[in-house]
Amino acid sequence: MSPSSHPNYSTSSLPKLPIPELEDTVSRFKSAARPLFDEKEFEKCMEKFERFMATEAPVLQARLKERADAHENWLEEWWNEYAYFLNRSSLCFNVNYFFGFRNTPQPLSQAQLAAILIDSALRFRDILESGELEHDNIRGRPMCMHQYQYMFATCRHPGEVRDHTEVYTREQSGHVAIAHKGRFFALRVPDVASNDRLASIQQIERQLQAIIDSTEQLERTKSIGILTAGLRDDWYSARECLLQVSPSNAESLRILESSAFLVSLESVSPSTHQEFSMACHCSNGVDRYFDKNFQLLVFANGRYGFNGEHSLTDATTDMRLCNALVKDVEALCSESPSNEVSAAAASSSYAVSELGFDYSAELLSHIQRAIDYFDATVRGHELATLEFDSFGKEQIKKMKVSPDAFVQMAMQLAYYRKFGHVPATYESASTKSYARGRTETSRSVSEHSVEWCRMMVDHPETTSLHTKSELLKQAVVSQSQFTAQCAKGAGIDRHLLGLEYALLSHEPRPEIFSDPVFLASRHWKLSTSQISDPILAAYGWGEVVDDGFGIAYRIENNSLHFNVVSQRLGSKRLCRYLSDALMDMRFLLTNAHKQPHEIMAEVDAVANVLNSIKLLSSAPKSPASPGSDAGSTADDVSSENAQFRDSFSVDPTKATISVVDELERLPSSEMICALETRLSRFVKESLHWALPSTS
Numbered sequence: 001m002s003p004s005s006h007p008n009y010s011t012s013s014l015p016k017l018p019i020p021e022l023e024d025t026v027s028r029f030k031s032a033a034r035p036l037f038d039e040k041e042f043e044k045c046m047e048k049f050e051r052f053m054a055t056e057a058p059v060l061q062a063r064l065k066e067r068a069d070a071h072e073n074w075l076e077e078w079w080n081e082y083a084y085f086l087n088r089s090s091l092c093f094n095v096n097y098f099f100g101f102r103n104t105p106q107p108l109s110q111a112q113l114a115a116i117l118i119d120s121a122l123r124f125r126d127i128l129e130s131g132e133l134e135h136d137n138i139r140g141r142p143m144c145m146h147q148y149q150y151m152f153a154t155c156r157h158p159g160e161v162r163d164h165t166e167v168y169t170r171e172q173s174g175h176v177a178i179a180h181k182g183r184f185f186a187l188r189v190p191d192v193a194s195n196d197r198l199a200s201i202q203q204i205e206r207q208l209q210a211i212i213d214s215t216e217q218l219e220r221t222k223s224i225g226i227l228t229a230g231l232r233d234d235w236y237s238a239r240e241c242l243l244q245v246s247p248s249n250a251e252s253l254r255i256l257e258s259s260a261f262l263v264s265l266e267s268v269s270p271s272t273h274q275e276f277s278m279a280c281h282c283s284n285g286v287d288r289y290f291d292k293n294f295q296l297l298v299f300a301n302g303r304y305g306f307n308g309e310h311s312l313t314d315a316t317t318d319m320r321l322c323n324a325l326v327k328d329v330e331a332l333c334s335e336s337p338s339n340e341v342s343a344a345a346a347s348s349s350y351a352v353s354e355l356g357f358d359y360s361a362e363l364l365s366h367i368q369r370a371i372d373y374f375d376a377t378v379r380g381h382e383l384a385t386l387e388f389d390s391f392g393k394e395q396i397k398k399m400k401v402s403p404d405a406f407v408q409m410a411m412q413l414a415y416y417r418k419f420g421h422v423p424a425t426y427e428s429a430s431t432k433s434y435a436r437g438r439t440e441t442s443r444s445v446s447e448h449s450v451e452w453c454r455m456m457v458d459h460p461e462t463t464s465l466h467t468k469s470e471l472l473k474q475a476v477v478s479q480s481q482f483t484a485q486c487a488k489g490a491g492i493d494r495h496l497l498g499l500e501y502a503l504l505s506h507e508p509r510p511e512i513f514s515d516p517v518f519l520a521s522r523h524w525k526l527s528t529s530q531i532s533d534p535i536l537a538a539y540g541w542g543e544v545v546d547d548g549f550g551i552a553y554r555i556e557n558n559s560l561h562f563n564v565v566s567q568r569l570g571s572k573r574l575c576r577y578l579s580d581a582l583m584d585m586r587f588l589l590t591n592a593h594k595q596p597h598e599i600m601a602e603v604d605a606v607a608n609v610l611n612s613i614k615l616l617s618s619a620p621k622s623p624a625s626p627g628s629d630a631g632s633t634a635d636d637v638s639s640e641n642a643q644f645r646d647s648f649s650v651d652p653t654k655a656t657i658s659v660v661d662e663l664e665r666l667p668s669s670e671m672i673c674a675l676e677t678r679l680s681r682f683v684k685e686s687l688h689w690a691l692p693s694t695s
Helices: 022-036 039-054 056-070 076-085 110-130 146-150 197-214 225-229 232-245 247-257 273-281 315-335 361-379 393-398 403-419 447-457 465-487 493-501 516-520 571-591 596-618 634-646 654-663 668-690
Strands: 097-101 154-157 164-167 175-180 183-188 262-265 294-298 304-308 351-355 382-388 425-430 439-443 526-530 536-540 549-556 559-566
Touching: 022 039, 022 056, 022 447, 022 465, 022 493, 022 516, 039 056, 039 516, 056 493, 076 493, 097 273, 097 315, 110 197, 110 262, 110 294, 110 315, 146 164, 175 197, 175 247, 183 197, 183 247, 197 262, 197 315, 197 351, 225 232, 225 361, 232 247, 232 361, 247 351, 273 304, 273 382, 273 536, 294 315, 304 315, 382 571, 393 403, 393 549, 403 425, 403 447, 403 465, 403 526, 403 549, 403 571, 425 465, 439 465, 439 493, 447 465, 465 571, 536 549, 536 559, 559 571
Parallel strands: 175 262, 262 294, 425 526, 526 549
Antiparallel strands: 097 304, 097 536, 154 164, 175 183, 183 351, 294 304, 382 559, 425 439, 549 559
């Protein structure tokens, strides 16, 4: 029984996605869009909105309500078509999302790790299809489980003008696809639930190791997988050509696409955080099949990750599977089988076969075109990461603001400092509390956030810290309220999309839908989303518009993490602006009660202590007595601390004492670095906005 037909996952008990009232949507659009445009062009847009409200809108709204009565979810089909199946962009660069998982507790070979992942995923599938998977919920509120029916044994197919997703039966998908060195294999696995787990993992490992040991690298110009990274029109033409070359191609493609999922045994070994993110995002495009429902990525150095096709499942759904995978890897890590294969495992009915493909001159031309597109797109993109460890969720909560809204405001401030304006910003909000719900657009820009950015950047000297702080808090509240409305089905963008789709084919298109301001308000130069889970070491996707950024972020207890992708618009530089914005916002919220002279006293204290400690560190040290240890003793450290405190006793101000108390907790070798960093932040970069000429 598939998840879709299992009574335990029925959506009948969940409420239907509501349709907002027209007046509410227009009012919210007006509040969200006004800060982005000048008054004259915005008023022209609102005039068109008023004409729309007086003419076509009531008719279209009535059609939406009729549709809602007749469908479990009035939006689902339209959203899938608009956002995904009619989208002709590359899945690799513009649609799919990726996760990179934390390191394993102890090193595992590539084959061992992949074997555990395959066994774990298949067992998760068994639990899912048995109806025993516990329901998703948020704070006790049940979430829709409908997306789980597309988690396994599905594959997106390119169409001439519209894609579709094929869902395969259990009988058709009793195998796992393996990609390695440009080649594809089918691994047939008996029912894992009935097998001894370690023996099963051991046998899977044996088959995978044989692939790793015996496979020769396929020329990149014969890579079938890289075709799926191209534009959808190109992939459609290439796939038609591939099928026409020979019947064996059609059979190999059928086996590949009907697999339960795909495992990529990558030859690369990403080491840095940025390399790891890039490898999970696209790698070299060869050992991938981006149309598959999901791909498990296992790198040569034992790192591992996940790449998900987005058309029918969201990242929050796939995280349920990912948590199960990581939990099993870490639990079985110490029990992973050795290279010795038991007789029971060796005699089992596991089997691997390579999926061969024939080529024609036309097919090779399609592959070369895909390679050229892939390489040019990689060169034309910049992926940057920021691992910000100065503070995280715990400290932000102490400032009495929402951590998510805090980060959203930091992104707006960073963008404003780089480009001089706040752009239309998309934040994903879940509507999974409704039957077959997916997402809504939380527009995080408000009049408060734009005005706050202007205060921070354009004329910081005209307002006090307290004024800036209060405006930031108002912006945070506005963002939180808008997101809460979206989660209740009272957003803007899905309703407006529904009104557009409710038009009949012969009816003229209302002028509001082609208005420049209306279109620009949905041109997401900042496309953002948060998934915060301790199993993740990386998370991201590409930009959604050519002149925009895709920013995935994670909010952890004591750190914040960002993955920023753009078409060479300055992703790395934006990360630096983000780091500055986060530090400035903490300074603002924690010092809003201070007067300028108090802040200057702290700066003077930092400068004074820095000078003192530099003098102290440059003073000649007493030679060690004969026979003593070369290292510092506890008495030596105590003596150094006393000298350190004595060195600035000439300025026993409250601010200085506070600074010294903080610094004494650091090793002496780190004091100068900490002081210089602090002085640079407060004096060289921040004081121009922190110390206005009038308070």
